[in-house]
């Protein structure tokens with residue numbers, strides 16, 4: 001276990017970041033953990049309110065693209081590690097308003113790298129874990145195999161293009177300045193604390209409210225679903241054991257067509273609430289422009305080289321997730 005770690009988690013009040021903060025607290029082994037988050041619509045301090053009571057955990061509300069705020073933070077904390085998750089993350093929003101994606105995902109990552117580089121060049125130890133997405137690889141056909149770490153980048157949306165750009169800049173800081181970086185590219189996450197604009201919480205809420213269940217196109221797009229806690233354990237593994245400069249794909253070979261996933265959610269919510277025939281609420285809507293058909297991850301590097309295994313089972317975690325949203329939609333988001 002690492003000791004004398006001072007960690008910064010960017011985006012720690014968002015979906016994956018909040019789960020990661022809880023996970024890191026369970027693992028222990030750090031002296032200080034600072035959550036940095038701008039608190040956009042997707043961030044919420046309520047997700048981590050228990051964690052913020054811990055004496056070694058603190059919160060800074062700031063924009064990662066604000067150079068002077070980040071310089072001040074890095075010179076005060078002198079982090080030994082950065083888990084970088086802050087991002088604009090919703091593809092649909094990137095289509096209607098790409099500017100924020102360029103600013104946060106590209107400029108924000110650059111600012112953090114500059115702060116990390118300054119520490120590195122003054123002789124301090126610092127590792128930078130950049131959390132990215134499988135969407136940088138573009139789309140696969142149904143029978144196209146899987147993304148591996150060396151698959152060429154071919155992003156489709158302003159979101160995935162901004163993430164791809166930031167991945168390249170992170171790698172360049174390793175090659176050019178010797179900064180100790182590791183990268184992860186993971187598939188779609190599900191679990192608690194995801195803002196109810198993404199597929200799974202939207203569908204659960206709409207089933208509960210007996211509203212139409214919007215499904216893009218004919219629902220044939222395929223996504224590889226990863227439970228967020230498994231993602232957190234993968235990030236922890238890569239941060240602690242990953243080879244410097246190297247990328248690791250994170251996934252669990254759990255591909256679902258959107259329509260099948262929505263039908264599964266109908267069944268699970270019907271079982272929880274005693275409602276019936278929720279599949280009748282499914283409504284096909286005009287497809288998203290540039291909608292990638294399939295993403296699928298080959299995570300064998302992470303398993304073979306670092307010994308990572310997912311610790312959860314989909315049938316348990318998806319039922320848990322459904323129950324969690326039914327209990328918390330009102331409490332957290334007043335929906």
Ligand SMILES: NC(=O)c1ccc[n+]([C@@H]2O[C@H](COP(=O)([O-])OP(=O)(O)OC[C@H]3O[C@@H](n4cnc5c(N)ncnc54)[C@H](O)[C@@H]3O)[C@@H](O)[C@H]2O)c1
Pocket residue numbers: 010011012013014015016017036037038039040041042043044062063064065084085086087088089090104108131132133134163185186187188189190194195
């Ligand atoms: N959710 C997924 O399925 C998924 C899959 C692959 C990769 N990722 C990546 O994981 C990371 C986290 O994703 P998420 O789903 O938790 O996102 P999210 O949208 O739920 O949370 C993002 C967090 O970043 C914060 N933030 C946004 N702009 C900021 C800024 N300029 N400065 C500081 N904080 C800012 C928000 O307030 C929010 O708390 C992202 O980098 C995303 O690209 C997510």
